[in-house]
Amino acid sequence: MHERKINDKEKVKKWRLALQEAANLSGWHFTYGYEYEFIRKMVQEVSKEINGSPLYVAKNPVGLESRVQKIASLLDVELSDQVHMVGIYGMGGIGKTTLACAVYNFIADQFESLCFLADIRENSVKHGLVQLQETLLYDLVGEKDAKLGNVNKGIPIIKNRLCQKKILLILDDVNKLEHLEALAGGLDWFGSGSRIIITTRDKHLLHVYGVEKTYEVEGLNHKEAIELFSWCAFKRKEVNPSYMDILKRVVLYSNGLPLSLEIIGSDLFDKTVSEWISALDTYERIPHQNVQGILRVSYDGLKEFEKEIFLDIACFFKGNKLSDVISILHGGRGSPIDYVIQVLIDKCLIKIVHCHVRMHDLIEDMGRDIVRQESPLKPGERSRLWFSKDILHVFKENKGSDKTEIIMLNLLKDKEVQWDGNALKRMENLKILVVENARFSRGPSHLPKSLRVLKWFRYPEALLPAHCDPKKIVILDLSMSFFSFDNQLIMKFKSLSEMKLSGCKLLKQVPDLSGAPNLKKLHLDHCKNLVEVHDSIGFLQKLEVLNLDYCTSLRVLPCGINLTSLETLSLRICTSLKSFPEILGKMENLRYIYLNDSAIRELPFSFGNLVGLTMLTLSGCNGLLELPSSIFMLPKLEILQANSCNGLAQIKNGKGQEQETMSTNVRDVGSFPFERNASFGHCCLTDEFLATLLPCLHHATRLYLMRNNITVLPSCINACHSLTELYLDGCKELKEIRGLPPNIIRLSAVNCTSLTSQSKGMLLTQVSSYLCFHHFGLQVIS
Numbered sequence: 001m002h003e004r005k006i007n008d009k010e011k012v013k014k015w016r017l018a019l020q021e022a023a024n025l026s027g028w029h030f031t032y033g034y035e036y037e038f039i040r041k042m043v044q045e046v047s048k049e050i051n052g053s054p055l056y057v058a059k060n061p062v063g064l065e066s067r068v069q070k071i072a073s074l075l076d077v078e079l080s081d082q083v084h085m086v087g088i089y090g091m092g093g094i095g096k097t098t099l100a101c102a103v104y105n106f107i108a109d110q111f112e113s114l115c116f117l118a119d120i121r122e123n124s125v126k127h128g129l130v131q132l133q134e135t136l137l138y139d140l141v142g143e144k145d146a147k148l149g150n151v152n153k154g155i156p157i158i159k160n161r162l163c164q165k166k167i168l169l170i171l172d173d174v175n176k177l178e179h180l181e182a183l184a185g186g187l188d189w190f191g192s193g194s195r196i197i198i199t200t201r202d203k204h205l206l207h208v209y210g211v212e213k214t215y216e217v218e219g220l221n222h223k224e225a226i227e228l229f230s231w232c233a234f235k236r237k238e239v240n241p242s243y244m245d246i247l248k249r250v251v252l253y254s255n256g257l258p259l260s261l262e263i264i265g266s267d268l269f270d271k272t273v274s275e276w277i278s279a280l281d282t283y284e285r286i287p288h289q290n291v292q293g294i295l296r297v298s299y300d301g302l303k304e305f306e307k308e309i310f311l312d313i314a315c316f317f318k319g320n321k322l323s324d325v326i327s328i329l330h331g332g333r334g335s336p337i338d339y340v341i342q343v344l345i346d347k348c349l350i351k352i353v354h355c356h357v358r359m360h361d362l363i364e365d366m367g368r369d370i371v372r373q374e375s376p377l378k379p380g381e382r383s384r385l386w387f388s389k390d391i392l393h394v395f396k397e398n399k400g401s402d403k404t405e406i407i408m409l410n411l412l413k414d415k416e417v418q419w420d421g422n423a424l425k426r427m428e429n430l431k432i433l434v435v436e437n438a439r440f441s442r443g444p445s446h447l448p449k450s451l452r453v454l455k456w457f458r459y460p461e462a463l464l465p466a467h468c469d470p471k472k473i474v475i476l477d478l479s480m481s482f483f484s485f486d487n488q489l490i491m492k493f494k495s496l497s498e499m500k501l502s503g504c505k506l507l508k509q510v511p512d513l514s515g516a517p518n519l520k521k522l523h524l525d526h527c528k529n530l531v532e533v534h535d536s537i538g539f540l541q542k543l544e545v546l547n548l549d550y551c552t553s554l555r556v557l558p559c560g561i562n563l564t565s566l567e568t569l570s571l572r573i574c575t576s577l578k579s580f581p582e583i584l585g586k587m588e589n590l591r592y593i594y595l596n597d598s599a600i601r602e603l604p605f606s607f608g609n610l611v612g613l614t615m616l617t618l619s620g621c622n623g624l625l626e627l628p629s630s631i632f633m634l635p636k637l638e639i640l641q642a643n644s645c646n647g648l649a650q651i652k653n654g655k656g657q658e659q660e661t662m663s664t665n666v667r668d669v670g671s672f673p674f675e676r677n678a679s680f681g682h683c684c685l686t687d688e689f690l691a692t693l694l695p696c697l698h699h700a701t702r703l704y705l706m707r708n709n710i711t712v713l714p715s716c717i718n719a720c721h722s723l724t725e726l727y728l729d730g731c732k733e734l735k736e737i738r739g740l741p742p743n744i745i746r747l748s749a750v751n752c753t754s755l756t757s758q759s760k761g762m763l764l765t766q767v768s769s770y771l772c773f774h775h776f777g778l779q780v781i782s
Helices: 009-024 035-049 064-075 096-110 120-126 129-141 151-162 177-183 203-209 222-234 241-254 258-267 273-285 289-300 304-317 322-333 338-346 361-372 388-397 535-539 605-609 629-633 659-665 687-697 715-719 757-774
Strands: 084-089 113-117 167-174 195-200 213-216 351-353 356-358 406-410 432-437 453-456 475-477 498-500 521-523 545-547 568-570 592-594 615-617 626-628 639-641 650-652 677-679 702-704 725-727 746-748 779-781
Touching: 064 084, 064 096, 064 195, 064 213, 084 096, 084 203, 096 113, 096 167, 096 195, 113 129, 120 129, 120 167, 120 177, 129 151, 129 167, 129 177, 151 177, 167 177, 177 203, 195 203, 203 213, 203 338, 222 241, 222 258, 241 258, 241 273, 241 361, 258 273, 258 289, 289 361, 304 322, 304 338, 304 361, 304 406, 322 338, 322 356, 322 432, 322 453, 322 475, 338 351, 388 406, 605 626, 605 629, 626 629, 629 687, 650 687, 687 715
Parallel strands: 084 195, 084 213, 113 167, 167 195, 406 432, 432 453, 453 475, 475 498, 498 521, 521 545, 545 568, 568 592, 592 615, 615 639, 626 650, 639 677, 677 702, 702 725, 725 746, 746 779
Antiparallel strands: 351 356
């Protein structure tokens, strides 16, 4: 009858097949016994078939819906029949388990069998992995009395039972690889269309196991945090207006962590505003025990050295540049910490954002509280001191001990600290001492032999303590201080890697530093009274950075240098420096030389030994009269800046070398695949000097000659075969252009007001010819 009434024959066909399938199902036959027992058994089986009850998610599921949708898109349940694993990771208390439960409920009806194994980290310790395997088998295939005996026996059994079933398996709070290997060994364990969700605090664990799809659970945004806290503290979504100010403080303190919002909100329920303020003051000094207990799980899972670095970061380095943190802790701890940083990232204890170390406020509080508990009442007995009140108490009362390893002092108010200088004498294990913003009445009378990092801004003495043994010091930073090396002719810094004396106004000379053979970075910038640098600095074989910027009194550098590891040499605004050292050997690593606005008069022909140089800046060197031809033969030089060098007049050749042959000795164009830019803008260049200069620029790709007094662009520019861009803007005296480079693409001659009509006509003729033969656009601006 329906076939006659309905045009859709296929729909009726499906009805007929469904009725046939239902008719062919075998029923449950009651033969003997009690009916109620028969019915109970039937209810149990049916319940198992319809996947059971949904999981409890949360009393106040704020912000869950959007996050569930993101996980669902990763799972791709409806569109893919392949087996997929998805990892959900994040810090403790962020809501990973809650999110997994919500996802479970959202997609459960699309699977034959379901299993949610909760608290695997804790239950594997309490009951063992074998019991978890047995629970998994019972939930997914109904094997109630499975006795596996051991993990290795259970693995093939699980794989055999599940390989034909479409299942949803959630492994909650996994912290070891063996958990995954025992409970979800591989994609081939499960039937087509199965999905496995793993929650963990350890991102690296997911990576090692090959889980390609991952989701990091972020904290609640400001609006979500207020809503969740309101439900917990007021039992409603609306906020009592009189509590709004203190509520914002609570939300800021919790920083989007649902666990903290729920626990503190429940604690403050039905309390007055004054009680809220008192409680929050307490939480900020001593973290809530229940919150800290959850967060500390990740810390307890670290190895000893990893714990040390974590506590260092929590106490001192949150918000600092990653490179600075690595430098100080590598120097202070004596071991590389790069791998530890990655461990802390993977375990969601820190993040790196825009090259800075970030840490959740409550994790920071947890780490600092671990250090406080080392000695709750005596700060001098703790391993780390960061609170200025504690440090000043220890310094003034000489309460230091051999327990302290790191001190970092940063006073908010500019006031002088009165002390006798003896507080550090008892700190025999002090490794890092940083004083960033404090004025002391005098310097320390003693520095521990254990000290590896000393950073003391405005150090109050001209010398280190008389009996100081600096052989372990790796980083010495006494910037803006009274330090001057007085009467210390040779410094025995065997381990020193970085010395920074920036802004030391009393520093007049740098003594013999041959006693620092491992020195890599030497910063002497802004030492306005520095006159002389000792010859020994020219032969420090591990030196990578030498910075003497703004040393306006500097007159004497080493006579010669052979710094095989040097990468950067900076002498900007050294307005008294007239000569540059001879280069005594090949220097392959020196890439950058900055001589801007210095008083350099000449550069040695031995500049040709700087075979690794990529950038040379000479802009503003008005006393520079000539350039050595060897500069133009440097094989890796990409940028030569000599703007506003008003005295340039000639190219200096080496002994026995003729100017006419110099350019032919340079390598072929094909050996320089990179761009080479030369800039001589605003230099008052003469026609004679330009005619000498151009043959030297055989390999330049861009040439800037703006705002010069030249009257003729000579025909020898034809030799610049690599030149593709030429800038002559503002050359108001330029009258004649006698030639152009053969491969020119862009010519800019804005405001060249004296060009003759004959030169303009010649340009148009050459442009037309160029377009015809090369199919490139030549841009002429005149």
